[in-house]
Amino acid sequence: MAGGSREPGRTVTSKVLSILAAFEQSRGALSLTDIAEKSGLPLSTAHRLVNELTDWGFLSREPNGRYQLGIRLWELAQNTGRQLRDAARPYVQDLFSLTGETAHLAVRTGHEVLYIDRVYGSKRVPRASRVGGRLPMHATAVGKVILAFEEDWVRDAYLNRQLERHTAHTHVDPKKLAAELTQIREQGYATTLEEVRLGSCSIAVPVFHTGRIGASIGLVLPTNQAATMTRHLPVLRGIAAQIERATARIPLETLLGSHVAGTD
Amino acid sequence: MAGGSREPGRTVTSKVLSILAAFEQSRGALSLTDIAEKSGLPLSTAHRLVNELTDWGFLSREPNGRYQLGIRLWELAQNTGRQLRDAARPYVQDLFSLTGETAHLAVRTGHEVLYIDRVYGSKRVPRASRVGGRLPMHATAVGKVILAFEEDWVRDAYLNRQLERHTAHTHVDPKKLAAELTQIREQGYATTLEEVRLGSCSIAVPVFHTGRIGASIGLVLPTNQAATMTRHLPVLRGIAAQIERATARIPLETLLGSHVAGTD
DNA sequence: GGCTGGCTTCCACTGAGCGGAAACCAGTTA
DNA sequence: TAACTGGTTTCCGCTCAGTGGAAGCCAGCC
Numbered sequence A, B: 001m002a003g004g005s006r007e008p009g010r011t012v013t014s015k016v017l018s019i020l021a022a023f024e025q026s027r028g029a030l031s032l033t034d035i036a037e038k039s040g041l042p043l044s045t046a047h048r049l050v051n052e053l054t055d056w057g058f059l060s061r062e063p064n065g066r067y068q069l070g071i072r073l074w075e076l077a078q079n080t081g082r083q084l085r086d087a088a089r090p091y092v093q094d095l096f097s098l099t100g101e102t103a104h105l106a107v108r109t110g111h112e113v114l115y116i117d118r119v120y121g122s123k124r125v126p127r128a129s130r131v132g133g134r135l136p137m138h139a140t141a142v143g144k145v146i147l148a149f150e151e152d153w154v155r156d157a158y159l160n161r162q163l164e165r166h167t168a169h170t171h172v173d174p175k176k177l178a179a180e181l182t183q184i185r186e187q188g189y190a191t192t193l194e195e196v197r198l199g200s201c202s203i204a205v206p207v208f209h210t211g212r213i214g215a216s217i218g219l220v221l222p223t224n225q226a227a228t229m230t231r232h233l234p235v236l237r238g239i240a241a242q243i244e245r246a247t248a249r250i251p252l253e254t255l256l257g258s259h260v261a262g263t264d
Numbered sequence C: 001g002g003c004t005g006g007c008t009t010c011c012a013c014t015g016a017g018c019g020g021a022a023a024c025c026a027g028t029t030a
Numbered sequence D: 001t002a003a004c005t006g007g008t009t010t011c012c013g014c015t016c017a018g019t020g021g022a023a024g025c026c027a028g029c030c
Helices: A012-025 A032-039 A043-055 A071-077 A082-099 A141-149 A152-159 A174-187 A223-247 A252-256 B012-025 B032-039 B043-055 B071-077 B082-099 B141-149 B152-159 B174-187 B223-247 B252-256
Strands: A059-061 A067-069 A102-109 A112-119 A134-136 A190-193 A200-209 A212-222 B059-061 B067-069 B102-109 B112-119 B134-136 B190-193 B200-209 B212-222
Touching: A012 A032, A012 A043, A012 A067, A012 B012, A012 B043, A012 B071, A032 A043, A043 A059, A043 B012, A071 B012, A071 B071, A082 A102, A082 A112, A082 A212, A082 A223, A082 B082, A102 A141, A112 A141, A141 A152, A141 A174, A141 A190, A141 A200, A141 A212, A152 A174, A190 A223, A200 A223, A212 A223, B012 B032, B012 B043, B012 B067, B032 B043, B043 B059, B082 B102, B082 B112, B082 B212, B082 B223, B102 B141, B112 B141, B141 B152, B141 B174, B141 B190, B141 B200, B141 B212, B152 B174, B190 B223, B200 B223, B212 B223
Parallel strands: none
Antiparallel strands: A059 A067, A102 A112, A102 A212, A112 A134, A190 A200, A200 A212, B059 B067, B102 B112, B102 B212, B112 B134, B190 B200, B200 B212
16 A cells, blocks of 8 residues: 555545535635545545546636536536426516515425525525525424424424524424424414524415425515514415416426435 | 456546436436436446445435436535526516516527526416526527627637528528627627527527626517517616626626636 | 745556346236 | 346456555745
8 A cells, every 4th residue: 555545445436426525515616625625535636536527517627726516517407306496486486576575495305494496686685595505494484384294203303303503593492393383384384583594584384295295485584574474474375376286297206306205 | 358348448437427417418317227328338337336326415216216316416506607696686587577578697608508597487488498508509699699799709610610400590601690790799689580499589688797798688589579579678788787787796707617718 | 046835747556446147126918 | 827028236356447645847925
């Protein structure tokens, strides 16, 4: 063995993928050294693989020498989850047009909500979520709704973990949260008040598919509108019903792949 | 050599990437055999690599055994081109709200236009474009606009190729096309009439950044509205100006990576 | 002109990858 | 029930692609 830090048993594939995964942690472009560090690879190895990824268009090199995810990757990934996003998009837009507030479409992956789509106006609201981003379920309205209507074992498994606290207002007591979820199931919607980020509150309703909870749509508003949030409920419910109708024919598994399955 | 069909010199990386690339050609899920075929790999090799990709969440396996691009890839890719898309999104939405027609945001990659964003209503129009999809520049309004305002050498290089014909109305004569581009540059907008697909026409205007053509926004309409298309010009120009203002501060290269550079 | 931090190239050793073959596993037909 | 079919999974010994330390390179800075 040449030097000592060889790490046998590591597949080439895992090295390539960990290079791509390096871009998950940080926005923006990375230098070769950054990539090598984040992916835990020797510099020369990283160099060789990064070059090959660049040739294939999966990474792109900026004029300043740093690397960024290539546009080919983006093109490729547009195919994922297209069914649900494409079908729901016009309705999420309507939701925004009718309320004037930032509108979200989210599903569950494991223990988190994944934001599938997001429609907002040019007057920007401070945002915690972003398309393709995740947040914990117990701190968001869309998350709570999904959790509330999920099967028992999913909910139990979720509550059986340490619940992360984002602000002073995040509900992290499992007992109280369980009670809240019951109430959400009864009233058919969930709200949050500064539980992810100070200054904003949110309200969400479920979107069902073949009898099961499939997704959730919600609005995020500035805190000062918290008291009157529920006035948006009729619109939310109307739009949810439309999305349910529009997606009813598409089999659940092709809507978003089979990602909704795993609990982690 | 074991059997004979070993293909020496092929890197593992290229094999992994060609598996991902297999999903570019076809929508929908692929069986292992499909993947092996499309990527030109022996079945057992494909099997091993596909498994590893699945473990990493870059592919996902549906209940029926077929494979689909994993959601992790989608999450990852959301970071690409985020700047332009995020900044422009609200305005593209406005464009749709104000006109009621399918609105597009597109940029150039190589010899094609790449659709970055797309806003449309629930009354679906037959569509040739899709987000993440490409079309030739000479057959689309957004493409013609970009080509018209590009630097000379880009335009010359483009016209110097065999121009693909999509319908009987596609303009494929280089001379005539060059004249058309000159006119587009003078009048500040481009139109098409059934040049990609029968039944639809389109109109587009340029979006500049630091003096150069950066992107284009456009509308697609049913052919019967072709005669009155230009009534949307004021809105198109207004929205373009707003996008220019919103993106002016962001350096061009971070807007979409450095993909705009290459001519292939 | 020497230093520093990052990128690129080189090359001989070696274990990860290879892929043909055979087993396996539904469906489906005889 | 058995044979067939089309796809998936497992196995294993050979071998060459991958490896990564080291040295060279380059640009900017003190």
